[in-house]
Amino acid sequence: MANNDNSTIVKMVFDRWNALLNNCDTKIKVLSNQQLQMEITPGKNRGIYILGHLIAVHDAMLPLLDLGTQQHPDLFEIFVNKPDKSVNIIPSAQELRTFWENQLGTLTPKMESIHVDEWFQRHNSVLPEEFEKEPHRNKLNILLTRTTHLSYHLGQLALLQ
């Protein structure tokens, strides 16, 4: 009755990632550029910051998963290292939409190219000797933690209207 081959487990996490990414894409498309400029609640992050934050965090998965270099280190600086409303000039909502679209078209196919067994190998911020003691710090765990991270912020974007 049990089936625990690796492809099943990878599929479980991928299904969640894809479903949330699609929901997020739908929500972003429904929101106007003006709505994205709004704070979710007074004093909290704006929609545009969350959008830039998600692009930057997902972009930073590339080197961790051995899929290439970060495409947008500048966005990581603005939308991860700095809090919202602390940087004067940030990309426009329209520019961020383009980055989001391009990422949507390239990141998932790249991730799908990863062989099932490779998902259970260490990711690139873990040393081999650390991985020996902490075998859960594998590439699939990167996808899993980014999936719950995406869900957290999707819950917030969903409140914008």
Next chain:
Amino acid sequence: MANNDNSTIVKMVFDRWNALLNNCDTKIKVLSNQQLQMEITPGKNRGIYILGHLIAVHDAMLPLLDLGTQQHPDLFEIFVNKPDKSVNIIPSAQELRTFWENQLGTLTPKMESIHVDEWFQRHNSVLPEEFEKEPHRNKLNILLTRTTHLSYHLGQLALLQ
């Protein structure tokens, strides 16, 4: 270099679940009963509704995971089947805090009693013949989907102040 034994995979999902549950518990303890009565944003769910919703959804995991019967079917009716502000009399924030505390003390130990291999067996809303074709519909997938669900609503509770 790869390590994909089942206990590693179960640990990965459990770590996420426990971390988010603890963050949620911390946030709930910081909020006053009065703050929980507030809508996260105007016209959207109140904090108290999200708290009741999480308790009800987590409670409903019990039968799905073969861990017993639902303890709070009444909460499921109010906080899942019905939208916020559609039921006149709901439990108080204080009552919900007690349910939350009790659940926190019992649900995770119960889940920890599930044998590693059992997590990869079908959950109780899947028929054996369905499971044969869709082996990802296992008990661990219940925990995974409830983990992203928890993260979604934690992102919203985090906005209450």
